[in-house]
Amino acid sequence: MTESDERLELFATPRDWLRYAIGRFRAEGLAFGHGATTALDEAVYLILEGLGLPIDTLDPFLDARLLHSERRRLETLIEARVTTRKPAAYLVNRAYIQGVPFYVDERVIVPRSFIGELLVTALSEDNALTGDPGEVLRVLDLCAGGGSLAILAARVFPNAAIDAVDLSGDALAVAKRNVEEHKLVERVRLLQGDLFRPVAGERYDLILTNPPYVDAKALAAFPPEYSAEPRLAHAGGDDGLDVVRRILADAPDHLTPAGVLICEIGRGRDLVLRDYPGLPFVWLDTEESTGEVFLLRASDFAVRKHRPKRSV
Numbered sequence: 001m002t003e004s005d006e007r008l009e010l011f012a013t014p015r016d017w018l019r020y021a022i023g024r025f026r027a028e029g030l031a032f033g034h035g036a037t038t039a040l041d042e043a044v045y046l047i048l049e050g051l052g053l054p055i056d057t058l059d060p061f062l063d064a065r066l067l068h069s070e071r072r073r074l075e076t077l078i079e080a081r082v083t084t085r086k087p088a089a090y091l092v093n094r095a096y097i098q099g100v101p102f103y104v105d106e107r108v109i110v111p112r113s114f115i116g117e118l119l120v121t122a123l124s125e126d127n128a129l130t131g132d133p134g135e136v137l138r139v140l141d142l143c144a145g146g147g148s149l150a151i152l153a154a155r156v157f158p159n160a161a162i163d164a165v166d167l168s169g170d171a172l173a174v175a176k177r178n179v180e181e182h183k184l185v186e187r188v189r190l191l192q193g194d195l196f197r198p199v200a201g202e203r204y205d206l207i208l209t210n211p212p213y214v215d216a217k218a219l220a221a222f223p224p225e226y227s228a229e230p231r232l233a234h235a236g237g238d239d240g241l242d243v244v245r246r247i248l249a250d251a252p253d254h255l256t257p258a259g260v261l262i263c264e265i266g267r268g269r270d271l272v273l274r275d276y277p278g279l280p281f282v283w284l285d286t287e288e289s290t291g292e293v294f295l296l297r298a299s300d301f302a303v304r305k306h307r308p309k310r311s312v
Contacts, residue, residue: 147175
């Protein structure tokens with residue numbers, strides 16, 4: 001009997017496979033951060049998705065006796081996570097933001113933007129940031145990837161037409177699948193091109209963007225899990241802010257008079273504050289982030305005071 005056969009015989013319940021997966025993941029030194037931050041969370045995610053169970057409920061099933069085919073499925077997923085070092089979401093072709101499911105594969109970054117949480121919580125009701133959700137009529141998702149933020153925006157802003165722009169045709173193919181699965185084809189328009197070029201002359205009540213913002217040094221040190229994602233979705237230039245600067249330069253021309261820009265920048269806050277001393281950034285924190293997402297209003301860009309301060 002092989003070692004695999006012994007596992008399939010002995011590991012009869014999800015609890016058994018959970019222990020095994022956690023041990024394997026820790027022993028192999030896997031990196032996390034694609035929806036799960038620990039070996040435990042990653043193992044739970046793979047088991048629930050692998051068995052087709054509700055993504056937020058494991059306890060009632062921990063001691064259920066699994067079919068042989070279910071045990072084989074879990075073994076395959078756990079071994080694939082260890083040997084390929086791909087994020088778990090790629091292995092099951094599924095990722096979640098605030099409980100909302102999205103199809104994902106290697107053509108797109110695994111969706112995990114902090115803006116997703118903000119959409120579902122802070123922006124989903126009448127608020128001082130974006131006003132009444134029903135009065136938001138046009139939304140732009142810039143650097144849309146697989147379309148998760150565009151889809152969440154369509155759910156939060158019921159009267160809004162959404163444009164989703166990305167440079168990658170592969171990413172937009174994934175976004176098309178997600179838009180169709182969420183039955184939003186009539187409300188979400190997918191456009192391929194470089195930042196604002198596909199929407200020249202258009203203005204929006206809300207621009208959402210999670211652009212590439214990883215600096216060159218950090219990009220070179222990526223573990224395999226992050227290197228498995230499209231490089232284009234991460235690479236932000238030497239200091240990580242090349243794309244962010246371009247967005248800040250052109251956003252005023254694409255906001256309505258009361259429009260709002262919300263942008264995720266990772267750990268670039270100090271650089272942004274240094275380079276744009278004239279902009280009154282509002283920082284939007286989430287449960288897992290502080291100072292990684294900013295908000296600016298159209299009026300904040302008055303008299304082009306957003307021009308970057310020259311670095312010496």
